[in-house]
Amino acid sequence: MIKIASWNVNSVKARLPGVLAWVREAAPDILLLQELKCEENAFPALEFEDLGYNLAVVGQKTYNGVAILSKSAIEVDHRKLPDGAGDEQARYVEGFTMGVRVASIYLPNGNPIVDSGRRSDKFAYKLAWMERLYRHARDLLAGEDATILGGDFNIIPEPEDVHDPEGWENDALYRPESRAAFRKTMFLGLTDAFRARHPTAQRYTWWDYRSGAWAKDQGARIDHLLLSPQAADLLAACDIDRKPRGQYKASDHTPIWCALREK
């Protein structure tokens, strides 16, 4: 069995003790991290190498930043999403490890959706990024690798994936344009691992720091593990681990993981 986890840590430096403790206990074979909020040379590499991981880090000062950690060597194929002329944001890394292809994705948030009465640059950037992801996913799925696209997609796929759908109508995470772009990529043949294993569960991966959202369980399911058909055939389990969200100095996201049978 291969265990693959994804976690938006919202600053790897601020979160380091809690992340290391979770990694020791959960022991994923592959861990996808997002929102590192540091450059590559500031990533706490030794601490993760001591736990037996190989690293592929794409960093940036202050914002964004993604990584793949794996118990086996990683062949890195992409350090950014293709076709992004001038896009310097650290939101994508992809490689091949342990017999599977994996990408760690931090999809743009896109809020606010309106600026000066028209579609904001941020929302336009999100939708353009999603179109690039669609095209790249199409290329990946034309191959035959078991592939896992994991990360913080900043997309609430369906009404049951958020505590208050009406309140999110004008949010970039739930806008029809965003959900349509996500569906278009899913319809290439990807499987939402959590939904496949829990068809009707109302469970979240993110709770806002504001307004006591965690205490009231007012969250959204925006972190996803999307599987190619070859990976979906191997899916044995998938769950969201709520425990880290309740701990001291928590990220506003909590980890999601899945287990794939060995081929």
Add this chain to the structure above:
DNA sequence: ATGGTAGCCTCGCTA
């Protein structure tokens, strides 16, 4: 229509 909290880094931006 706004504000609520957190991280980083400079007192604003992103989320």
